[in-house]
Amino acid sequence: MPFRKIAVVALFTLLTCLGAKAEDKVFKVGATPTGIPFTFLDTKTNTIQGVMVDLIQAIASDAGFKVEVEGMTFSTLIPSLTANKIDIISAAMYITPARKEVIDFSGPVYTYGEGLIVPKSDGKDYAAFADLKGEAVGAQKGTAYVEPLQKTGLFSDVKIYDNIPSILADVNTGRLKAGFADKPILAYNIKQGTFPDVRLVNSYVSTITGSLGIGVRKSDGELLARIDASLEKLRKDGTVGRILAKWGLD
Numbered sequence: 001m002p003f004r005k006i007a008v009v010a011l012f013t014l015l016t017c018l019g020a021k022a023e024d025k026v027f028k029v030g031a032t033p034t035g036i037p038f039t040f041l042d043t044k045t046n047t048i049q050g051v052m053v054d055l056i057q058a059i060a061s062d063a064g065f066k067v068e069v070e071g072m073t074f075s076t077l078i079p080s081l082t083a084n085k086i087d088i089i090s091a092a093m094y095i096t097p098a099r100k101e102v103i104d105f106s107g108p109v110y111t112y113g114e115g116l117i118v119p120k121s122d123g124k125d126y127a128a129f130a131d132l133k134g135e136a137v138g139a140q141k142g143t144a145y146v147e148p149l150q151k152t153g154l155f156s157d158v159k160i161y162d163n164i165p166s167i168l169a170d171v172n173t174g175r176l177k178a179g180f181a182d183k184p185i186l187a188y189n190i191k192q193g194t195f196p197d198v199r200l201v202n203s204y205v206s207t208i209t210g211s212l213g214i215g216v217r218k219s220d221g222e223l224l225a226r227i228d229a230s231l232e233k234l235r236k237d238g239t240v241g242r243i244l245a246k247w248g249l250d
Contacts, residue, residue, distance in 0.1 A: 031069050032091050037050050039053055062234060104224050109240070115183030135155060137158055172195040
C-alpha cells in the first residue's frame with residue numbers, strides 16, 4: 001500500500017478513535033441520598049434513584065453520553081462541581097441568582113415552594129413565618145430557605161441540619177418545634193409513614209418558591225446546550241411528565 005494511502009488510513013483511524021472516546025466519556029453526576037422523591041439512596045440496590053436520576057439518565061440517552069450518579073450531601077454539591085469532582089448536579093436544587101453566579105443551570109424542571117412540618121400533636125393552623133415567632137425552627141444546610149428564615153428575626157433559633165430526614169426526626173420526637181424544607185420531599189417522606197408523629201401543615205402558604213434545574217460548570221457551555229436541547233425534547237414528547245408522574249408529582 002502506498003505510503004500516502006497508509007497515512008490517510010492511519011489518520012482516519014486516529015480520528016475515529018478520538019471521536020469514540022469523546023462519546024464514551026462518562027459524566028459524573030452529583031445527587032443527594034436523602035431527597036426522596038427527587039433523589040434518594042435505594043438500599044436494596046445501593047444506588048441513587050428518583051426523579052432527577054431518571055431525568056438525567058433520559059437526557060444522557062437522548063444526547064448520546066453516559067452518566068454515573070454519585071451520592072453526596074446537598075451542601076457539597078456546588079463545591080464538588082467547581083472542584084471538578086463531579087461534572088453535573090442533578091438534585092432538588094433551586095435555580096437562584098446566587099447560585100447562578102457560581103454555576104450554570106439548565107431550563108427549569110419542576111417548580112414548588114417550602115413546606116412546614118410540626119408535631120402531629122400540634123393542631124394549630126399556621127399560615128406564615130410570623131405564626132411561629134419566638135420558636136426554634138429547622139432548615140437544611142445549603143438550601144434556599146436558610147437565609148430568608150434567619151433574616152426574618154422572628155425565631156429564637158434557626159437550627160441547621162445536614163439533611164431533611166434529620167429535621168423530620170427531630171420534629172417527630174418533639175426536639176424541634178417546626179421545620180421548613182422542600183414541600184414535595186416532606187410530603188413524600190410523611191406519606192411513607194416513617195415519621196408517624198409529624199404532620200405537614202396544609203394551611204401554611206409557601207413564600208420561597210423556585211424551580212429545579214440541572215447544574216454544570218460555567219466552562220461547560222457545550223454540555224449545557226446538549227442537556228437543554230434534550231430536556232426540551234423530552235418535555236415535548238411527554239417523557240418529563242411521565243417521570244414526574246412515576247414519582248407521584250404533578
